[in-house]
Amino acid sequence: xxxxxxxxxxxxxxxxxxxxxxxxxxxxxxxxxxxxxxxxxxxxxxxxxxxxxxxxxxxxxxxxxxxxxxxxxxxxxxxxxxxxxxxxxxxxxxxxxxxxxxxxxxxxxxx
Amino acid sequence: xxxxxxxxxxxxxxxxxxxxxxxxxxxxxxxxxxxxxxxxxxxxxxxxxxxxxxxxxxxxxxxxxxxxxxxxxxxxxxxxxxxxxxxxxxxxxxxxxxxxxxxxxxxxxxxxxxxx
Numbered sequence: 001x002x003x004x005x006x007x008x009x010x011x012x013x014x015x016x017x018x019x020x021x022x023x024x025x026x027x028x029x030x031x032x033x034x035x036x037x038x039x040x041x042x043x044x045x046x047x048x049x050x051x052x053x054x055x056x057x058x059x060x061x062x063x064x065x066x067x068x069x070x071x072x073x074x075x076x077x078x079x080x081x082x083x084x085x086x087x088x089x090x091x092x093x094x095x096x097x098x099x100x101x102x103x104x105x106x107x108x109x110x111x
Numbered sequence: 112x113x114x115x116x117x118x119x120x121x122x123x124x125x126x127x128x129x130x131x132x133x134x135x136x137x138x139x140x141x142x143x144x145x146x147x148x149x150x151x152x153x154x155x156x157x158x159x160x161x162x163x164x165x166x167x168x169x170x171x172x173x174x175x176x177x178x179x180x181x182x183x184x185x186x187x188x189x190x191x192x193x194x195x196x197x198x199x200x201x202x203x204x205x206x207x208x209x210x211x212x213x214x215x216x217x218x219x220x221x222x223x224x225x226x227x
Contacts, residue, residue, distance in 0.1 A: 032213045043117075043201050044154065044218040051213045089153055097142050097205060098167070099216055101153035 002027045006090050006102035013109050019077040021105045023064075023090035026071065031092040033057075033066055033073040034099070038087045047075075047088070080109045114138075115219035117202050123225045126192060132222045134185040134202030142207035143185040144216065145177060148199040160185060161207050192226045199223050 007022040025031065032051045036044040048057030053068035062077045073090060090102040115136045124130050134143065142161045146154035159167035160179040174196075176188040185202055199221045205214040 034215070036218075043115075043220040044203075046215055046217065049215060093213070096167075097144075097159060097161070097207065097214060097216070098156060099154075104151075104153050 002031065002092060002094055002100045004090050004092055004100055004102035006088075006105050009087075009104070009106040011105060011107045013080055013107070015082055015109055015111050016079045017109075019075070019080045019084075019107070021075040021088055021090075021107070023073045023075065023102060024071050025073065025090075025092050027092060027094050029094055030068075031094040033064070034091045034093070035062070035064055035073070035075050036089045036091060036101075038089065038104075040086070044089065080107070082109045082111055085109045115202055115204055115217050117200075117219040117222050119222055120220070121223050121225075123227065124189065124192065125227050126194075128192075129188070129190045131189065132187040132200055132202075132224075134187075134204075134219055135183055136204040136217070137183055138204065138206075138217070139182075140204035140206050140217075141182060142205045142214070143179060144203040144205075145175075145185070145187050146201040146203065146218075148201055148221070154201055158187075189224075192224075194226050197224055197226045 003026045034049045035047040037047045048059045050057040050066035056065045087104045091099045118133045145157040148154040157171045158177040163179045178186040201221045202219040203216040205216045
């Protein structure tokens with residue numbers, strides 16, 4: 001069945017460092033791919049999405065490109081801030097409205 | 112406006128109590144979802160309503176009873192819960208365009224439930 005694999009956390013960075021959180025997926029067809037962010041004590045917020053191969057989703061300085069050849073959707077940001085500290089979930093949705101989530105990656109950014 | 116609201120924010124209940132969680136959206140979305148999230152885990156899907164009809168029940172115990180009174184409201188009725196049911200309960204909604212998984216789900220802030 002469909003699945004999402006994310007890198008283990010926590011990822012610990014200094015402010016203004018470059019961020020990459022790896023995400024790879026397994027799907028039978030052509031899923032839509034999402035990154036959600038969850039700040040402490042809150043619900044999930046959509047960060048960005050891509051619905052077809054080679055699409056790039058971007059928002060708030062974060063980017064991810066849908067790579068069909070490597071079945072990946074890695075999240076990147078050029079310069080992280082302390083306020084980016086949160087848990088990041090990669091997810092896919094294929095034939096239905098069911099979201100398949102990865103295990104989540106905790107990001108900690110220190111001043 | 113992409114807001115999904117949930118009430119209450121926190122709920123503490125005993126194992127013999129009956130309580131309800133409420134979720135509301137005014138985005139015209141026709142699909143609504145309940146998820147359960149334990150600490151340090153991703154959300155787990157519980158129920159999906161599409162056009163006010165229950166379309167997915169992920170084998171959830173009957174002590175959880177969903178209800179969709181209209182297209183904007185979603186309730187989760189709780190009865191005889193166990194301590195292991197303590198978790199963050201998240202509601203979400205999406206447009207339900209039927210375009211093979213491209214719809215975005217918008218989440219509410221959640222209700223943090225503690226069962227004593």
